[in-house]
Amino acid sequence: MHPNLSVWLVIFLLQYSSITFASDPDPIQDFCIPNPKFGSIKTIHLTILPCKNSSEATTDDFIFSGMKIPGNFSDTGLATISVNPVLFPGINTLGMSFVRADLKVGGINPPHFHPRATEIAYVVQGSVYSGFVDSTNRVFARILEQGEAMVYPRGLMHFQMNVGKKPATVFGSFNSQNPGLQRIPAAIFGSGINDELLEKAFGLSPKQIDSMRRRFEPKKSRGRE
Structure with missing residues (x-):
């Protein structure tokens, strides 16, 4: 491999790895207070919304x-x-x-x-x-x-x-x-994984699997009361 090509390959891999393993994108301004004119941040789950003018920010x-x-x-x-x-x-x-x-x-x-x-x-x-x-x-x-x-x-x-x-x-x-958050018990017994697979994986009986499901499955909504 040509020496110059080796150098460029190393540089590319370093740049790619820094992008791949970064948790969140780096900010491009001091701060970003979501602009209420573009909707509430509650309407779009934890996505980055347009910022309001920095001069409007308060303590x-x-x-x-x-x-x-x-x-x-x-x-x-x-x-x-x-x-x-x-x-x-x-x-x-x-x-x-x-x-x-x-x-x-x-x-x-x-x-x-x-x-x-x-x-x-x-x-x-x-x-x-x-x-x-x-x-x-x-x-x-x-x-x-x-x-x-x-x-x-x-x-x-x-x-x-x-x-x-x-x-x-x-x-x-x-x-x-x-x-993000994933609780192990709820992920295993409350997500709907096939019973037979769980029985084989954990050595539990159908009755025990059913008991664990009742404990960890999400509660059904009752509607308005």
């Missing part, structure tokens, strides 16, 4: 006050408040989002992963058993105390459990404004 556009108290708790003892451009327009196009997670004593954040983002979790208060599993099924986990943080690489399954005697609060930050 309030860059402040979010909706994380002062926990959200609503689930059956697993977990309450989350996910903050993305739908709730906080000031972070639109900045390639980030975050979440507040509260765990009751013994509460868990079930195994899940984010297909489009790496996460860093910071323990604000409490003692939390935290970890992730890599692609060789090796687990990296230990108890995190207040003031400690852990990183979960993009796309790897991770989990949390409050092992302390008091409620715990964790703050998570993502390097994407739309990290």
